[in-house]
Amino acid sequence: MVEHPTPRLGSDSVFENIPLVSPSTTPNGSIPSTPLGIPVNVQDLPNDKREQLPDVLPIVECLARARIPTTKGVEIFLHLYKNNIDNKEHLAIVFGEKIRSKTLFRKRHGESQSDRMTRGAYVGKLRPGRNIADKDEITGEELKFDDEGYAIYQLSEEDEATLVRIHSECYTGETAWSARCDCGEQFDEAGRLMGKDGKGCIVYLRQEGRGIGLGEKLKAYNLQDLGHDTVQANLLLRHPADGRSFSLATAILIDLGLTNIKLLTNNPDKIVAVEGKERQVKVIERVPMVPLAWGKSGENGIHSSEIDGYLRTKIERMGHLLQKPINI
Ligand SMILES: [Zn+2]
Incomplete structure (x- = not known):
């Protein structure tokens, strides 16, 4: 386990000890390997920003979960959440059957085993004719519950940090093939790494355009075409x-x-x-996301004058930890 020393009060050294070096993603071949994680020490974080976080986390409840076979060959479990601060359907894309939602698996008053399977609160695999959610007769897996109806189970890799990406919805980058940003590429890359690991979670938050909504984002794009940067x-x-706010992501994690x-x-x-005001979640390592266009397999990445400006703004004005290539 990584030690977490007490934050240095009054420190203005933000990340000074973390090398601004992004590991090579492509040692030989065209598919990048998993980048190395960089240990995170709490004293190197911008802890002044922690004070501005909400004291209380949102309340979230997972309403439904379903297995999604993907075109990439791996299966994911899509979790849909409701919460007490907005009416949006935030999601968790979970890689690995053993990562389970407490609120989804909790027993609800009066529900049948069939109801539980329909909600996705089952162990093992669904198959035609199965009628018990809490036990898979074929694999032998069985859920036990505590007095409050919460499922008791042990995540065998509980102490091992899980790979997580917090992704904010980007209609243009994910659906309309936009080369103005790298959201689509980052989303795909996160999924690829987690599929390879067999374990991970992408929390997918519905906060389009860094939280301003799609309509305002389109206006911002016109201003960018008039010569302004994204900020x-x-x-x-x-x-x-x-x-954007990430407290929903903290609650979902x-x-x-x-x-x-x-x-x-x-x-x-x-x-x-993402860690939250009280560090309810701990980021043990930071795994860099290097634009594919910067790697040796650069032909797979995004090439546009807009993406160069977008990345430059992230690095120079928003403090992102990427070492920029000479030509950007
Ligand atoms: Zn985007």
């Missing part, structure tokens, strides 16, 4: 440079039992935001 464009529209994590990110502020 200036948001400010001209009277929005914060980054209006806790619900999934993922409190020791390896976070895929280049953004030091996000580490603090």
Whole structure:
């Protein structure tokens, strides 16, 4: 286990001890290997940002879970959440059957075994004719419950940090093939790494356009075409440079039992935001996300003048920890 020393009060050394070096993603071949994690020491985090986090986490409840076979060959379990602060359907894309939601598996008053299977609160595999959710007759897996109806189970790798990505919805980058940002590429890359690991979780938050919504994001794109960078464009529209909140992600990770994590990110502020005010979640390692266009298999990455400006702004104005290549 990594030791977490007490934060140095008054320290202005943000990440000074963490090398700003992104590991090579492609030693030989065209498919990048898993990048190395960089240990995170709490005293090196921008802890002044922690004070601004909400005192109380949102309340989340997982309503349904389903197995999704994917075109990439791996299976995922998609978890859908409701919460007490907005009406959006936030999601957790879970790799590995053993990562389970406390609120989903909790017994609900008056529900049948069939109801539980329909919600996705079952162990093992669903198959035609199965009629018990809490026990898989073929694999022998069986759930036990405590007095409050919570399932008791042991995550065998409980002490091993799980790979996590917190991803904010980006319609343009994920669906409309936009080369203005690298959201689609980062999403795909996170999924690839977790599929390879056989374990991981992408928390998918519905906060489009760094929290300003799709309509305002489109206006920001026009301002960018008029010569402003992504930060200036948001400010001209009277929005914060980054209006996202990650407290829902913290609450969802806790619900999934993922409190020791390896976070895929280049953004030091996000580490603090996901950990929460009381460090209810601990980021043990930061795993960099290196743009594919910067690797040796660069032909797989995004090439556009817009993406160069977008990445430059992230590095120079938003404090992202990426070593930029000479030509950007
Ligand atoms: Zn995007």
